[in-house]
Amino acid sequence: MSLETLGWGPAFEHAFSTLVSQSPLSLVPGRVVRQHRGLLTVQTDTRTLLARTAGRLLHQAPGVESLPTIGDWVALQLPDGDGEALLHAVLPRASVLARREAGSERDGQLIAANLDVVVLVAGLDGNFNPRRIERALALAWTSGAAPVVVLTKADLRPDADSLVAEVEELAPGVPVLALSSWTGEGIEALRAQLPAGKTGALLGSSGVGKSTLVNRLLGEARLVTQAVRAEDDKGRHTTTHRELFVLPGGGLLIDGPGMRELGLWGEDDGIGQTFTDILELAAGCRFTDCQHQREPGCAVRAAVSSGALPEARLASYERLRREQAYQVRQRSASAERDHRRHERGRTLMGWEASRSKRRRD
Ligand SMILES: Nc1nc2c(ncn2[C@@H]2O[C@H](COP(=O)(O)OP(=O)(O)OP(=O)(O)O)[C@@H](O)[C@H]2O)c(=O)[nH]1
Numbered sequence: 001m002s003l004e005t006l007g008w009g010p011a012f013e014h015a016f017s018t019l020v021s022q023s024p025l026s027l028v029p030g031r032v033v034r035q036h037r038g039l040l041t042v043q044t045d046t047r048t049l050l051a052r053t054a055g056r057l058l059h060q061a062p063g064v065e066s067l068p069t070i071g072d073w074v075a076l077q078l079p080d081g082d083g084e085a086l087l088h089a090v091l092p093r094a095s096v097l098a099r100r101e102a103g104s105e106r107d108g109q110l111i112a113a114n115l116d117v118v119v120l121v122a123g124l125d126g127n128f129n130p131r132r133i134e135r136a137l138a139l140a141w142t143s144g145a146a147p148v149v150v151l152t153k154a155d156l157r158p159d160a161d162s163l164v165a166e167v168e169e170l171a172p173g174v175p176v177l178a179l180s181s182w183t184g185e186g187i188e189a190l191r192a193q194l195p196a197g198k199t200g201a202l203l204g205s206s207g208v209g210k211s212t213l214v215n216r217l218l219g220e221a222r223l224v225t226q227a228v229r230a231e232d233d234k235g236r237h238t239t240t241h242r243e244l245f246v247l248p249g250g251g252l253l254i255d256g257p258g259m260r261e262l263g264l265w266g267e268d269d270g271i272g273q274t275f276t277d278i279l280e281l282a283a284g285c286r287f288t289d290c291q292h293q294r295e296p297g298c299a300v301r302a303a304v305s306s307g308a309l310p311e312a313r314l315a316s317y318e319r320l321r322r323e324q325a326y327q328v329r330q331r332s333a334s335a336e337r338d339h340r341r342h343e344r345g346r347t348l349m350g351w352e353a354s355r356s357k358r359r360r361d
């Protein structure tokens, strides 16, 4: 499989050749195409192989965000025979999708790297939750990739079109598609969002139909993956690993376990990109620092009063902004603590060094 088929391009080529020119090792490029717990599978232009992260990379990584994840382009040292490859470096990412780790205030969890598209998947069978879609959109925009919203199981809802219109209101400028993996309706429209060499990742709760959708997009290939999955998941239907698929048509798509919690993580203004309507309104407020509470001449409040802006959407915007501000404060406080600990360590080591020097004298 050529690297271009996997989404390789000039920016990665450049980063890789710089790396190789500075390394005494003999390295080859590859993409992480499967992640199961700590195990990574990497695809190079000629081989698919298991890879272990080099100790140096593990120890020098300032945080989890520097470690390899699915979709990453990496530099590998190939094994002599069949064994594992050694993963020495992660090439700079074009984008990275991450969330706050469930149950943590400051730690992040990487979901996938080097995405062009984040496919937000919601099922039309369950309770339709606009606030959840707004949150997922903010997370997706923060990644640097462009979101697409997919509403699955359209065969269950004769009114799917009106729900599409409702989501379009929430997601200005974002493509919204209703589809059914059972009837095939809308499948080609989604495939068109993933042209050859472009990478997408599915993001949605467990049971919304992500794996069924991948199988439908794979078409003929699906029997093979089902056989693999059955063995892999030991009969369970829940996806436990992440995997990158090459679709007929050449698009690349990452499927992974469903996620209930989508805590914001990162500092980019994904919220601003999600609520462009509110930012546009805010430009008309009398005060540039208007908090849209009780200030006179507040254009945002005026839009709520006139019914042009749903109150719940404004509340959702404010909640997400507070959450992000809080999380950014938590992260910088903990970075500060790490820094102080590091400085203390240095002083101690310096003291030890001067003492042993004295002793030697
Ligand atoms: N009616 C209908 N049911 C669907 C459709 N797509 C998937 N389903 C059903 O929804 C259920 C969940 O589908 P999965 O594909 O396993 O869901 P998932 O999102 O991959 O779930 P996790 O692997 O747990 O994250 C299964 O029973 C599917 O048969 C659809 O288009 N229409």
Ligand SMILES: [Zn+2]
Pocket: 282, 285, 286, 290, 291, 292, 293, 295, 297, 298, 299, 300, 301
């Ligand atoms: Zn205002």
